[in-house]
Amino acid sequence: MSWRKEQRRAERGYHHGNLKEALLQAALGLIAEKGAAGFTFADAARMAGVSAAAPYRHFRDRDELLSSIAQRGFEQFEARLTAAWDDGRPDTVTAFERVGKAYLAFAREEPAFYNAMFESGVPVDANPALQAASERAFNIIRAAAERLAALSPPGTPRPPAMMMALHIWSMAHGVASLFSRGDAARRKLPMSPDELLEAEVLIYLRGLGFPTDRRPPAKGAEPPPVPPEASSGSGVPPGGPWGKPK
Amino acid sequence: MSWRKEQRRAERGYHHGNLKEALLQAALGLIAEKGAAGFTFADAARMAGVSAAAPYRHFRDRDELLSSIAQRGFEQFEARLTAAWDDGRPDTVTAFERVGKAYLAFAREEPAFYNAMFESGVPVDANPALQAASERAFNIIRAAAERLAALSPPGTPRPPAMMMALHIWSMAHGVASLFSRGDAARRKLPMSPDELLEAEVLIYLRGLGFPTDRRPPAKGAEPPPVPPEASSGSGVPPGGPWGKPK
DNA sequence: CGGCTCATGTAAAGATCGTTCACATGAGCT
DNA sequence: AGCTCATGTGAACGATCTTTACATGAGCCG
DSSP: OOHHHHHHHHHHHHSSHHHHHHHHHHHHHHHHHHHHHHHHHHHHHHHHOOTTGGGTTTOOSSHHHHHHHHHOOOOOOOHHHHHHHGGSSSSSHHHHHHHHHHHHHHHHHHHHHHHHIISSOOOTSSSSHHHEEEEEEEEHHHHHHHHHHHTTOOTOOOHHHHHHHHHHHHHHHHHHHHHSSSSGSSOOOOOHHHHHHHHHHHHHHHHHTOOOOOOOOSOOOOOOSOSSSSOOOOSTTTSSSTSSOO | OOHHHHHHHHOOSSOSSHHHHHHHHHHHHHHHHHHHHHOOOHHHHHHHHOOOGGGGGGGGHHHHHHHHHHHHHHHHHHHHHHHHHGOOOSSSSHHHHHHHHHHHHHHHOOOOHIIIIIIOOOOTSSSSHHHHHHHHHOOOOOHHHHHHHHHHOTTTTOOHHHHHHHHHHHHHHHHHHSSSSGGGSSOOSOHHHHHHHHHHHHHHHHHHHHOOOOOOSSSOOOOOOSSSSSSOOOOOOTTTTTSOOO
């Protein structure tokens, strides 16, 4: 350990050179391992090969580090949601579901970020930059909902896009938080979190009057309006959003 | 402080008499204030007027205290959900929505319990009693979903009750976690969390084919297929699940 | 090149916490 | 009365968070 320290110092000299970044990376790894609660400032410093006091040159305190990670997380989150949305291509509903999956994928693949963003107790409004990043990410969902709402079938009242966005967000967060991550996934499920969320969103969209069974792949097209399932959908398992009704 | 300590000791003698309970109460208060992460074993001891080592006579460690609180929380949670469900009276859909509201009410009114149960990082499967309590609570939702699924309108495949229960749980948890508690509630919303969840569940149920608009909207645009027990509405604002469509 | 300055890192120290251990107390039973 | 055991105390250890005084050296200016 002292050996490694000397080694490092030989490599980089007295000054680390990029300690701030190194600390963020170290913290990210630690949070992924032990959760935001278990992560310690001292550990991050040790992992970066510096003394316990060094991090205070770059972050006011432990919370500011956490807040920085959350902010960075929201930025990556936004990027992934944006890519998934792809401006609504090839069609709005398909893209919309892709956003839902991207949400879960992010929660699953970046547990450290997700933890810092939503479960670490970091108050979103503490840091304006953090709040802004959070809002930008949400705005992707919001924009998608906006487009979806505009497609609301004629004859039905058009749902407020903001409400739809909040609904989708809460579904995605609920599934991610309860079933899709780390030890929360210990709960035994009859289906994968992805399938669960997909079915949930499809049922929800159908509740708003959207035809959710687009594009039957092999069989002939289905005039979708009233018997909305009963045909094999593309992303939808046969038998509607919830597999074979037995 | 030493004064208070002597005072207390005068009141109760060397032995506290009910330290376990006092610790649970103290912890509950502390968690409500500062979150499960911020709560410390030593603080709880201090608040109960005993030394820092005393709690170890009643709890193996801090995690066991947290776990006990979570368990107790699940028990109260179950009681409230059971009361709200009221065995499906007066009709299944109404009772079902009451359960949703009870969920949110619990999250709002018992933030400490909710925090310990879902956000403290306590692994549910660590303690068998905890897991059992958790399952009992979920079984209320599950039973309600079962009854609801049995009412599934003819002509549509019957949704699996388990899936419905998981969907409802994830919606409720998502709304509670994102919007309905403590500093998470800082996010500005166009509607209350209760209304948000109610609309969400209604839309979802409609997506399953349930007639959710007891008391049809002003512009009757809904062809409610079969009203099994659709009678006088309650709780649903006129105009569909999201208020007046403008 | 020499020296100044300031960002960056270190060491030491105080405060708090989780946890353990040896010991004290006293409530209840015999 | 005396024994016993659950319950509480005090001291101690190691870890963490955070501050403070001091050390280092990179970059700049003359």
